[in-house]
Structure formats: C-alpha cells, structure tokens
Amino acid sequence: MNGVLRTVNRIVLGLLGLVLVLGGGSVLAVGLGVKPPSWWIHDGKDDVLLSVADRNRWRDDGWWWPTVIAVLGVLVLLALWWLVAQLRRRRLAEVLVDTGDGEGALLRGRALEGVLAGGAEALDGVERAGVRLTGRRSTPQARVALTLQPHAAPGEALHRLSEEALAQARDSAGLAALPAEVRLRAVKHRAERVS
Numbered sequence: 001m002n003g004v005l006r007t008v009n010r011i012v013l014g015l016l017g018l019v020l021v022l023g024g025g026s027v028l029a030v031g032l033g034v035k036p037p038s039w040w041i042h043d044g045k046d047d048v049l050l051s052v053a054d055r056n057r058w059r060d061d062g063w064w065w066p067t068v069i070a071v072l073g074v075l076v077l078l079a080l081w082w083l084v085a086q087l088r089r090r091r092l093a094e095v096l097v098d099t100g101d102g103e104g105a106l107l108r109g110r111a112l113e114g115v116l117a118g119g120a121e122a123l124d125g126v127e128r129a130g131v132r133l134t135g136r137r138s139t140p141q142a143r144v145a146l147t148l149q150p151h152a153a154p155g156e157a158l159h160r161l162s163e164e165a166l167a168q169a170r171d172s173a174g175l176a177a178l179p180a181e182v183r184l185r186a187v188k189h190r191a192e193r194v195s
Contacts, residue, residue, distance in 0.1 A: 092133035098174035109133045119165030125152025142180040
C-alpha cells in the first residue's frame with residue numbers, strides 16, 4: 001500500500017504541477033504580449049478567460065448542473081481519500097539499532113517484523129501472527145495481530161508474547177522500549193460435543 005500511495009502522490013502532484021505551470025505560463029505569456037495560437041482560450045492582454053457567453057452557455061441545459069455537481073463530488077471524495085491516506089500510520093522501513101559506538105546501524109523494519117512474527121508463532125497456543133512496525137526509527141512501536149488456537153488462554157499468550165518475543169526483539173535491537181498494541185482473535189472452530 002505504501003508504494004502505491006507514493007506512486008499516486010507523484011502522479012497527482014506531477015499532473016497538478018503541469019496544469020498549473022502550463023495554465024499560469026500561458027496566461028503570463030499572453031499578458032506580456034505573446035500572440036497565442038488561434039485555438040487558444042484567450043486572444044490578448046485585455047481578453048478574459050471565460051466570457052459572459054461562455055459562463056452562461058450551458059446554464060439552461062438539464063444535464064449541466066447534475067454533471068458539475070457529480071464531477072465536483074468525485075473530486076472531493078478523491079481529495080478526502082488522498083488526505084486520509086496521507087494521515088494513516090505507515091509501516092516503518094528501518095529501525096535504528098544502537099551499536100554502542102555512537103553511530104548506530106539500520107535494521108530493515110520487515111526483518112524485525114519477520115523475527116517478531118516468527119517468535120510469536122512459536123508460542124504455545126498461537127496459530128498465526130502478523131506484525132507491523134510503526135512510529136519513528138529510533139522509537140518503533142509494534143502492532144501485533146495474534147490468531148489463537150481454539151483452546152489457548154488469551155492472558156497466557158499475551159503474557160508470553162510480552163515476556164518472550166517482544167522482550168527478545170527489544171533487547172536484540174538495543175531499544176529502550178518496544179511498546180506494542182496486540183489484537184487477539186481465535187481460530188473459528190466447530191463446537192465440540194460434550195457427553
């Protein structure tokens with residue numbers, strides 16, 4: 001998702017910049033006295049971009065206002081989607097590991113996520129684990145989703161995750177703390193018959 005968002009950002013900003021440069025540059029050039037081509041929007045220094053006739057051309061047509069409102073609505077929804085995508089917490093690409101020499105080293109975030117997920121899945125009662133690192137590279141935070149086996153004790157699984165997998169990751173990366181948000185789910189299973 002992060003790569004898709006980065007690509008969309010570049011395309012949107014590139015197109016917006018191109019429209020603004022071309023539009024502003026053409027208005028500036030015509031305003032400075034450059035003779036525009038015959039098909040251009042405005043003809044000279046004293047010409048306006050949209051004349052009264054152009055502004056009133058489709059006002060009486062039944063399709064005009066619904067089309068304008070629909071296009072503006074789609075633009076508002078796209079702008080809101082883009083804003084929400086910017087504000088979402090992104091996956092941490094790298095973690096700064098304290099090596100003791102004052103320099104530090106960079107550890108790929110996905111590598112630490114994989115180690116944490118593997119450690120969590122090795123715990124008794126855990127079926128699957130998903131880990132996502134967020135925050136800053138010097139102060140990462142973990143978002144862990146555990147899927148528990150049918151007869152696992154959630155409290156015990158959470159305690160062991162905290163004391164074993166998270167503690168080991170925190171210590172091996174030389175972090176002062178590794179706060180975690182853990183979501184627990186149980187594997188769906190059929191009810192057992194008691195006799």
